[in-house]
Amino acid sequence: QKEVEQNSGPLSVPEGAIASLNCTYSDRGSQSFFWYRQYSGKSPELIMFIYSNGDKEDGRFTAQLNKASQYVSLLIRDSQPSDSATYLCAVGRDYKLSFGAGTTVTVRA
Amino acid sequence: KAGVTQTPRYLIKTRGQQVTLSCSPISGHRSVSWYQQTPGQGLQFLFEYFSETQRNKGNFPGRFSGRQFSNSRSEMNVSTLELGDSALYLCASSYPGGNTEAFFGQGTRLTVV
Numbered sequence A: 001q002k003e004v005e006q007n008s009g010p011l012s013v014p015e016g017a018i019a020s021l022n023c024t025y026s027d028r029g030s031q032s033f034f035w036y037r038q039y040s041g042k043s044p045e046l047i048m049f050i051y052s053n054g055d056k057e058d059g060r061f062t063a064q065l066n067k068a069s070q071y072v073s074l075l076i077r078d079s080q081p082s083d084s085a086t087y088l089c090a091v092g093r094d095y096k097l098s099f100g101a102g103t104t105v106t107v108r109a
Numbered sequence B: 001k002a003g004v005t006q007t008p009r010y011l012i013k014t015r016g017q018q019v020t021l022s023c024s025p026i027s028g029h030r031s032v033s034w035y036q037q038t039p040g041q042g043l044q045f046l047f048e049y050f051s052e053t054q055r056n057k058g059n060f061p062g063r064f065s066g067r068q069f070s071n072s073r074s075e076m077n078v079s080t081l082e083l084g085d086s087a088l089y090l091c092a093s094s095y096p097g098g099n100t101e102a103f104f105g106q107g108t109r110l111t112v113v
Helices: none
Strands: A004-006 A011-014 A019-025 A032-038 A045-050 A054-058 A061-066 A071-076 A085-093 A096-099 A103-108 B005-007 B010-013 B019-024 B031-038 B042-050 B053-057 B064-068 B074-078 B087-094 B108-112
Touching: A004 A085, A011 A019, A019 A085, A019 A103, A032 A061, A032 A071, A045 A054, A045 A061, A071 A085, A096 B031, A096 B042, B005 B087, B010 B019, B019 B087, B019 B108, B031 B074, B042 B064, B042 B074, B074 B087
Parallel strands: A011 A103, B010 B108
Antiparallel strands: A004 A019, A019 A071, A032 A045, A032 A085, A054 A061, A061 A071, A085 A096, A085 A103, B005 B019, B019 B074, B031 B042, B031 B087, B042 B053, B064 B074, B087 B108
16 A cells, blocks of 8 residues: 555646645554645645644645545645646655655646 | 755766765755655655754665755765666755655756666
8 A cells, every 4th residue: 555645637627616636645643744736847846734634725725634534635726727737745754755646737728 | 045955957877876966955944855756656755864863764775875964955875876766856855843844956857877
């Protein structure tokens, strides 16, 4: 079983719609949870982090964490063409981040 | 505030050689970690350093090593390069406490021929 699994994608959404990304993790001792965005040929950029159960909103992004279900999600509201990228879920424990394989999102104009 | 700086950006090396990559963290960040990114394996953790001490290490062979200096700058070394070591090597820096947010540099693209 992989440590971090994400929906395989690719995910195509029309401009203005909501993009929903999901991530599950296997280590119940995981302490911190992150979403990174990576454009083709670029390095990952941190867009959201969440440490406790519930929702966290930042602009058009909402992260949700459910530790009992070992599940993290990211919602992107009012999707824009500039949101087209690969989104990486990362889970932290003991000074180490474990990454999912990423979900590629394409926003259609 | 300057971001994480990695040098060089691109490298081409021959199989069997060794290579050293450098990372300067964001000012005030004292934790530095290294990751390898390949199309097949994705992003994989190599090691993490704080106060010149390695606190965690990933599942990579001993050919991969690293160190951190007193000014928090870090280097990683790969000896006896193999074709499979071709990858994007990413450095991330963060504040030292627990598992705080990590910010990545632009990476070093290593090609082994």
